[in-house]
Amino acid sequence: MKVTIETDYLQATIDSYGAELQSLYSKEHKIEYLWKGDPEFWGRHAPVLFPFVGSLKDQQYTHQGQTYTMGQHGFARDMEFSLVEQKKDEVTFVLKSNKTTKAVYPFDFQLFISYQLGGDGITTYYRVVNESDEMMYFSIGGHPAFNVPLEEDLTFEDYYLKTSPMKSRIQIPLVGPLVDLEHRTLGQTNATIAFTRDLFEKDALIYETLGLNSFSICSDKSPHSVTLSYNNLPFVGIWSPYGKEAPFVCIEPWSGVADAIDASGELSEKFGIQKLASQAEFFSKYAITVK
Numbered sequence: 001m002k003v004t005i006e007t008d009y010l011q012a013t014i015d016s017y018g019a020e021l022q023s024l025y026s027k028e029h030k031i032e033y034l035w036k037g038d039p040e041f042w043g044r045h046a047p048v049l050f051p052f053v054g055s056l057k058d059q060q061y062t063h064q065g066q067t068y069t070m071g072q073h074g075f076a077r078d079m080e081f082s083l084v085e086q087k088k089d090e091v092t093f094v095l096k097s098n099k100t101t102k103a104v105y106p107f108d109f110q111l112f113i114s115y116q117l118g119g120d121g122i123t124t125y126y127r128v129v130n131e132s133d134e135m136m137y138f139s140i141g142g143h144p145a146f147n148v149p150l151e152e153d154l155t156f157e158d159y160y161l162k163t164s165p166m167k168s169r170i171q172i173p174l175v176g177p178l179v180d181l182e183h184r185t186l187g188q189t190n191a192t193i194a195f196t197r198d199l200f201e202k203d204a205l206i207y208e209t210l211g212l213n214s215f216s217i218c219s220d221k222s223p224h225s226v227t228l229s230y231n232n233l234p235f236v237g238i239w240s241p242y243g244k245e246a247p248f249v250c251i252e253p254w255s256g257v258a259d260a261i262d263a264s265g266e267l268s269e270k271f272g273i274q275k276l277a278s279q280a281e282f283f284s285k286y287a288i289t290v291k
Contacts, residue, residue, distance in 0.1 A: 061266070129279075233284060233286065
């Protein structure tokens with residue numbers, strides 16, 4: 001089921017399958033900002049990553065002596081959510097634990113995803129409720145893909161990434177699908193980063209982030225841009241599929257990250273994992289603004 005919300009200036013479409021944002025269209029500028037999901041390059045738009053971000057070592061983890069198998073980015077993006085509430089400019093969906101989820105993830109939970117349009121953008125809200133009688137371990141993150149170029153007469157290479165605050169951030173390299181914590185470096189996000197195809201030769205650029213951060217896709221040849229901002233999410237990934245000439249770039253705000261190359265596999269020891277007490281709730285959000 002697809003749901004459309006709108007204001008006088010913006011229109012957004014969300015699919016209940018995965019509670020995935022599929023379109024963010026500016027009525028004012030006549031621009032579609034979100035990637036169309038062409039499977040030739042990447043068949044998704046902005047999937048929700050839950051209960052894990054990235055890959056697990058050997059695609060498995062252990063909890064209370066039992067081993068579970070799970071693929072990259074968890075299962076939420078491939079499950080049907082239920083509609084909770086819909087207004088003209090806002091919608092909320094929920095995914096509840098069930099037999100399918102508990103076969104691979106032993107916790108009882110509710111995952112609420114809300115989208116709210118306002119002003120010049122859309123805000124995504126995450127609410128995780130731990131309904132288990134034990135500590136719940138999880139990660140959640142966004143994976144929105146933005147059209148690059150935003151206008152037909154420009155090219156991918158006409159754009160760059162601009163960060164705020166414009167300062168260096170710790171960068172975590174990938175070795176295959178896993179993070180290499182021992183070789184973290186100081187990433188040069190204190191200057192704009194030009195988009196080239198080779199920029200993504202080693203997969204995503206992953207940075208540690210603290211406090212308020214924003215990441216903008218801009219071009220000096222256009223007044224139009226898109227910015228993703230958030231407060232107190234610990235990681236961000238910047239990604240475009242290497243070797244495909246894909247016309248989009250993802251800006252991915254994460255509360256967790258892939259397993260480290262030396263991960264023990266024990267869930268409670270996973271690097272960057274969120275811990276949520278029984279009956280407690282977790283909240284986070286990120287905003288996309290457009291020009």
